[in-house]
Amino acid sequence: GQNIDQPTEMTATEGAIVQINCTYQTSGFNGLFWYQQHAGEAPTFLSYNVLDGLEEKGRFSSFLSRSKGYSYLLLKELQMKDSASYLCAVLDSNYQLIWGAGTKLIIKP
Amino acid sequence: SAVISQKPSRDICQRGTSLTIQCQVDSQVTMMFWYRQQPGQSLTLIATANQGSEATYESGFVIDKFPISRPNLTFSTLTVSNMSPEDSSIYLCSSKRGGDMDEQFFGPGTRLTVL
Helix, strand or coil, X not given: CCEEECCCEEXXXXXXXXXXXXXXXXXXXXXXXXXXXXXXXCCEEEEEECCCEEEEECCEEEEEECCCCEEEEEECCCCHHHCEEEEEEEECCCCCXXXXXXXXXXXXX | CCCEEEECCEEEECCCCCEEEEEEECCCCCEEEEEEECCCCCEEXXXXXXXXXXXXXXXXXXXXXXXEEEEECCEEEEEECCCCHHHCEEEEEEEECCXXXXXXXXXXXXXXXXX
């Protein structure tokens, strides 16, 4: 079966760095997405990785290792507004998006 | 990115009734999707809405329960039929403008409570 694993919840301090991991086993791979979802709101797109390596976008970076079935989202200089759920999703061989359950990130002052 | 609106934003319905949720995109898009999300849970794809053809339903979802319309390239509706409390959830519409590897953009969601 297809499976995506992420930690359920993480806590970090304002100004610090946090890494949210995602491992996946899917039938084929056509890329991995990270989305941010604030409570009561819709998910918003953060990043897309299809090749191995690190993609940096301001305070947020996303890393992919296809051989390990592994990705992480790195958030630097954390701000209170970064408190949200972070969803990992993999595009499988049929171009279907397989969603992880999300990681709830709590930022403390 | 596309801007997506949904109506209603929330509703409280009685068991056995039906609710139609509307999704409007501000530009023409190739694919539209309907998801369900329980509180604290991941997104579950209900169906893909194709313009001019029948929607494609995922395992566990059937057309009689969740009829979908896609009359043009900017609009779709999802009906939740013969509702029960188990249908209480957030229903999200999304779209993507171009190819298979494009990111999806989401509407604000419809929070449905069935009594």
